[in-house]
Amino acid sequence: MPKPPLKIVVTRHLPDPVEARLKELFDVELSASDAKMTREELVEAMLRADVLVPCVTDRIDSAMLAAGEGRLKLIANYGAGVDHIDVASAQHRGILVTNTPGVVTEDTADMVMALILALTRRIPEGQHAMQSAIWTGWAPTAFMGKRLGGHAIGILGMGRIGQAVARRARAFGMSVHYHNRRRLHPDIEAETGATYWESLDQMVSRVDILSINCPHTPSTFHLINARRLKLMKPDAVIVNTSRGEVIDENALTRGLRAGDIAGAGLDVFEHGHQINPRLRELPNVVLLPHMGSATVEGRIEMGEKVLLNIHTYADGHRPPDMVVPSMV
Known part of the structure; x- marks a missing residue:
């Protein structure tokens, strides 16, 4: 019996080509409003997702990971920096964390x-x-x-x-x-x-x-x-x-x-x-409003990295851009 597709929750609006590809490959819940999620909304998203795709605006700490523990197995961060995620706590709970290095x-x-x-x-x-x-x-x-x-x-x-x-x-x-x-x-x-x-x-x-x-x-x-x-x-x-x-x-x-x-x-x-x-x-x-990486090309390439990390994980392999606490 085939495994059900991964449930993906994306916290912010991503470039249209990235969202289109996510919809083709996975059972994805996109952000319609592009509003920053509250702590409570992030925890609720973790509870209903196999994979969470957050951004730099989403601070994910140990208490939130504990409250959202259960289904979540991968945090596929849309961005290179992961200082907004408690990577050590995620690893302790068996949750993988990936990022998108190099593209910006x-x-x-x-x-x-x-x-x-x-x-x-x-x-x-x-x-x-x-x-x-x-x-x-x-x-x-x-x-x-x-x-x-x-x-x-x-x-x-x-x-x-x-x-x-x-x-x-x-x-x-x-x-x-x-x-x-x-x-x-x-x-x-x-x-x-x-x-x-x-x-x-x-x-x-x-x-x-x-x-x-x-x-x-x-x-x-x-x-x-x-x-x-x-x-x-x-x-x-x-x-x-x-x-x-x-x-x-x-x-x-x-x-x-x-x-x-x-x-x-x-x-x-x-x-x-x-x-x-x-x-x-x-x-x-x-x-400037945090626009250093804000090019069409860069943001699409970030999305492609996210997609590759999720797809590799879904195939049962180690994601190429996995982050471990010693790297942070």
């Missing part, structure tokens, strides 16, 4: 460069002048920014995305520096032209641009704090497309207001969508 590397690195250019070339200020009709014509000293060539970028977290940022920065004529848990292989350092700094303090004090590309873990929480922000050059800028919790947002806001740092480009925030109102008011800040 180039997209996120592109966004890092977009934020760097926006800050250093004062693009938002120029746009505001045009849209508010206050521009009266060209002037020799108006909207002067800085060229990227000849300046130094420091990359905190030299994984896939950090290395992609390094390649782009080098193409712009920048010198590349990095701090990482482990030093990279010499071949990768040679390819990216990157100089390793064992001391994060020493690196941040010497670079003109600091790019945050490390995951959020207990050891990286507030890694960029008030003390390290004080070490940065007053004309330096900081860009974060990784996880908001890596930066002490209140300290960053104070530093920007005081002129201790020249600017910040943020695509992620310490408290999710609850943005510090003082941060919104600053003219030397570019704020």
Whole structure:
């Protein structure tokens, strides 16, 4: 007797081609409203699903996994980061966790460069002048920014995305520096032209641009704090497309207001969508709604990874992108 098809519950609206393929292959329950599920709704979804497909907006902790224990066997996360899921607790309960690594590397690195250019070339200020009709014509000293060539970028977290940022920065004529848990292989350092700094303090004090590309873990929480922000050059800028919790947002806001740092480009925030109102008011800040991976191609490829992980599990094999606690 054939096994019944897996019951899949998807927490948010995914790109149409991904949802169409899910409907072809599985018994799937899609999100009609695209509204973020409450804790209670997530637990109810776990109770009726063999496979849950959550996103970064869905925090799944140990208590929720305990309450939803029973039918759920796989959490096929739509996204690379899994710090919103208690992976250790899931493993303890026999629930596999998968993610979608690698597919948004180039997209996120592109966004890092977009934020760097926006800050250093004062693009938002120029746009505001045009849209508010206050521009009266060209002037020799108006909207002067800085060229990227000849300046130094420091990359905190030299994984896939950090290395992609390094390649782009080098193409712009920048010198590349990095701090990482482990030093990279010499071949990768040679390819990216990157100089390793064992001391994060020493690196941040010497670079003109600091790019945050490390995951959020207990050891990286507030890694960029008030003390390290004080070490940065007053004309330096900081860009974060990784996880908001890596930066002490209140300290960053104070530093920007005081002129201790020249600017910040943020695509992620310490408290999710609850943005510090003082941060919104600053003219030397570019704020984006977590759109670093938001390309049509990237989001469809993320869905294809989810589909492959579910299909492989359904066939009785280990999913290719399985996450274990030691990886988090």
